[in-house]
Amino acid sequence: MSEENLKSMADLVAHSKHRGFIFQSSEIYGGLGSCWDMGPLGVELKNNIKQSWWKAMTYRDDVDGVDAAILMHPTVWKASGHVDNFTDPLVDCKVCKSRFRADNIDLSAPCSNCGAKDSFTEPRNFNLMFSTQMGPVEDTSAKVYLRPETAQGIFVNFPNVQTTMRRKLPFGIAQIGKAFRNEITPGNFIFRTREFEQMEMQYFIKPGTQAEAMEMWKELRWNWHLENGLRKERLQWKKHEQLAHYADAAFDIEYQFAHGWGEMEGIHSRTDFDLKQHQEYSKKNLNYVDQLDGNKKYLPYVLETSVGCDRCMLAVMSDAYRTEFPGDAEKERVVMRFKPSLAPIKAAIMPLMKKPDLEGPATALLRELQKDFKCEYDTAGSIGKRYRRQDEIGTPACITVDFDTLTDHSVTVRDRDTMVQERVALDKVKSYIKEKFSL
Numbered sequence: 001m002s003e004e005n006l007k008s009m010a011d012l013v014a015h016s017k018h019r020g021f022i023f024q025s026s027e028i029y030g031g032l033g034s035c036w037d038m039g040p041l042g043v044e045l046k047n048n049i050k051q052s053w054w055k056a057m058t059y060r061d062d063v064d065g066v067d068a069a070i071l072m073h074p075t076v077w078k079a080s081g082h083v084d085n086f087t088d089p090l091v092d093c094k095v096c097k098s099r100f101r102a103d104n105i106d107l108s109a110p111c112s113n114c115g116a117k118d119s120f121t122e123p124r125n126f127n128l129m130f131s132t133q134m135g136p137v138e139d140t141s142a143k144v145y146l147r148p149e150t151a152q153g154i155f156v157n158f159p160n161v162q163t164t165m166r167r168k169l170p171f172g173i174a175q176i177g178k179a180f181r182n183e184i185t186p187g188n189f190i191f192r193t194r195e196f197e198q199m200e201m202q203y204f205i206k207p208g209t210q211a212e213a214m215e216m217w218k219e220l221r222w223n224w225h226l227e228n229g230l231r232k233e234r235l236q237w238k239k240h241e242q243l244a245h246y247a248d249a250a251f252d253i254e255y256q257f258a259h260g261w262g263e264m265e266g267i268h269s270r271t272d273f274d275l276k277q278h279q280e281y282s283k284k285n286l287n288y289v290d291q292l293d294g295n296k297k298y299l300p301y302v303l304e305t306s307v308g309c310d311r312c313m314l315a316v317m318s319d320a321y322r323t324e325f326p327g328d329a330e331k332e333r334v335v336m337r338f339k340p341s342l343a344p345i346k347a348a349i350m351p352l353m354k355k356p357d358l359e360g361p362a363t364a365l366l367r368e369l370q371k372d373f374k375c376e377y378d379t380a381g382s383i384g385k386r387y388r389r390q391d392e393i394g395t396p397a398c399i400t401v402d403f404d405t406l407t408d409h410s411v412t413v414r415d416r417d418t419m420v421q422e423r424v425a426l427d428k429v430k431s432y433i434k435e436k437f438s439l
């Protein structure tokens with residue numbers, strides 16, 4: 001049997017729509033550029049990814065979680081440097097009005113959209129933050145921003161978390177939440193959008209220990225992506241040769257998407273830049289008193305891990321997508337080989353026929369399994385067609401209730417990947433699935 005990986009992003013976009021993972025935002029109005037809605041299966045998959053991250057990052061001795069507001073005091077963004085520096089150089093084609101990031105194209109080449117020569121405007125800096133008004137009066141004093149990253153909600157809460165949780169260095173604060181960037185060139189499906197979710201963690205450390213913290217988090221974060229089922233050969237490290245002014249080391253984990261290699265996660269050593277800035281602008285003392293080192297006072301350094309939830313989801317979906325060709329066209333199938341704990345639906349319960357005799361035990365089993373997992377109940381069409389649909393959404397187990405069930409109190413459980421079927425006693429189905437798929 002031969003199999004193929006995902007060939008193009010267009011195939012994944014079509015599959016996502018067709019099977020209820022991701023829809024275009026406001027589709028009935030023609031859509032809104034680069035905004036996407038999670039459908040019923042997408043929201044499950046994304047929640048499972050978030051849960052996997054939250055567990056890995058906060059079910060530890062040294063990391064707490066927070067959930068900060070999206071709207072923050074406008075001075076936060078002055079202090080962080082976003083008001084002055086969070087810009088991309090932008091050029092327009094004077095002929096077709098297309099917009100490009102000046103640092104992404106060759107300005108001496110013709111416009112890639114319309115072919116016009118020498119048609120670009122001079123590059124000008126474009127701030128990527130969305131602003132809005134707070135309160136009923138529209139004046140400049142009421143201007144606030146939709147956060148372009150979740151990190152600042154962590155930095156400003158450093159003293160709150162440290163004191164209330166009685167933390168000593170090193171310790172981390174983790175957060176999952178929406179971020180907004182008015183990207184000049186969004187695209188590649190959910191790779192680059194204007195509204196997205198980040199999963200970020202700031203690890204506060206003693207200055208001078210950043211190299212060992214970097215090693216530790218590089219290893220943990222790399223392994224997390226592997227544990228989610230991503231193939232190793234599709235992951236690579238990229239070391240930043242040119243560092244941002246606040247960083248003293250920076251690495252990205254890149255994934256080989258259908259459109260090419262792209263950043264999925266950044267692991268950055270940010271020194272004490274952020275706390276220093278907030279100390280200066282807020283005029284609050286953010287020093288840490290190190291009781292283990294003669295009550296020395298200093299601003300902690302920060303090691304940050306920052307991963308885009310949507311990019312991660314795109315990688316998980318791209319990696320899982322296979323088309324299998326067993327040689328018999330009838331049996332060809334698309335299968336999403338999600339790691340079972342990430343799969344949106346864990347089990348599909350299928351009475352062989354729509355008959356009360358079969359539906360009775362089938363719905364009883366459904367009710368029992370639903371206490372622990374997200375399940376589907378499917379009575380439509382032939383069993384073969386129902387299997388195909390579950391393969392396409394990546395359901396690890398399909399459970400068929402047939403006429404034998406009425407006498408032997410067992411069901412057939414079919415494995416998504418091997419397609420092997422096993423007979424399992426009704427009262428053992430839950431533990432069988434839990435064990436087999438580590439749920």
Ligand code: ATP
Nearest residue numbers: 181183191192193196263264265266306307308311
């Ligand atoms: P890029 O170079 O791709 O613009 P970045 O270096 O600006 O990304 P960071 O500011 O480090 O990204 O953000 C951390 C993570 O947030 C990225 O690794 C990515 O996974 C995610 N992310 C950033 N911008 C977007 C976006 N516009 N859409 C979706 N995810 C994003």
